[in-house]
């Protein structure tokens with residue numbers, strides 16, 4: 001019989017499990033009930049006592065100050081100890097930067113195998129893990145005989161586990177011998193929240209297209225105004241900022257551009273394929289190489305001046321044929337009043 005372990009870790013505050021960890025717990029619960037297999041949750045954190053409250057099964061923890069922050073040596077030793085203690089044959093873990101860094105090494109230490117970017121786990125007798133290849137064009141279903149089998153789950157593919165109560169499950173601390181520590185984490189240097197425009201956890205994706213920098217009906221460009229409207233909308237909604245390729249490419253062409261956009265914002269065939277509940281495209285034509293990046297956006301809307309744009313040809317659920325400058329200015333005004 002399989003023995004399933006879900007590896008989780010605390011967020012930066014140390015007081016809660018990350019959302020991606022809670023999603024992995026949901027995946028673990030589904031799989032355990034389908035296979036009628038035992039489930040264990042492993043936690044890597046400074047202190048696992050509060051983090052384990054309300055969890056639906058026995059918990060193993062490796063804790064202490066050394067595990068407060070991501071570091072290869074300590075995270076690898078912690079995950080290895082948890083897998084050995086649980087005698088896990090199937091290990092599910094969030095594909096966070098913290099675990100993505102160590103999971104392959106841990107699988108190797110245990111003579112196991114790993115698959116990453118898993119989006120779904122199916123099967124009743126066997127375990128069938130699904131992932132996409134070739135920029136989300138080919139979906140593959142994988143099965144493996146090797147155990148332990150590590151599956152790193154893509155964020156946003158499962159509902160986060162929500163505890164029904166704060167009951168304390170059985171919690172066992174696993175002692176580990178700390179390896180030689182060559183890396184000291186002195187802190188995290190991150191952009192200000194306002195400057196961080198790519199927000200994978202946001203409910204909405206806000207896409208900007210090249211139209212924002214093009215000549216408008218008055219014959220002029222209005223880039224500073226576009227910049228204010230876009231940043232205002234992001235501040236008021238907390239949306240994540242995506243872009244068409246044409247707009248991010250303009251930086252390389254020496255044209256006047258929106259300085260907060262980089263190629264990391266690009267959505268599409270040669271860009272990202274983010275997952276959000278809703279998407280709003282503005283001043284973007286909706287060509288296929290762009291829209292292919294919207295595969296995982298559930299509700300798609302677009303604002304374009306062109307009634308014949310790609311969005312209106314069946315690619316968006318709702319298209320507003322309107323001037324995005326006017327629409328976003330009005331939306332920002334309403335949101336400001338509502339706040």
Ligand SMILES: Cc1cc2nc3c(=O)[nH]c(=O)nc-3n(C[C@H](O)[C@H](O)[C@H](O)COP(=O)(O)OP(=O)(O)OC[C@H]3O[C@@H](n4cnc5c(N)ncnc54)[C@H](O)[C@@H]3O)c2cc1C
Pocket residue numbers: 208209210211212214216243244245246247266267268269270271272282283284285286287288289290293303304305306309322323324325
């Ligand atoms: C191999 C290959 C890979 C590619 N990969 C990608 C990719 O990953 N991502 C990507 O985005 N593209 C990609 N492209 C490019 C893609 O085909 C399009 O060229 C690009 O998406 C067009 O960007 P756009 O819609 O912003 O610009 P445009 O085509 O210039 O469209 C601008 C739109 O803005 C509208 N507009 C102007 N002013 C306003 C206003 N005031 N209000 C409302 N609407 C207004 C216009 O009517 C127009 O529809 C790829 C192309 C190739 C060949």
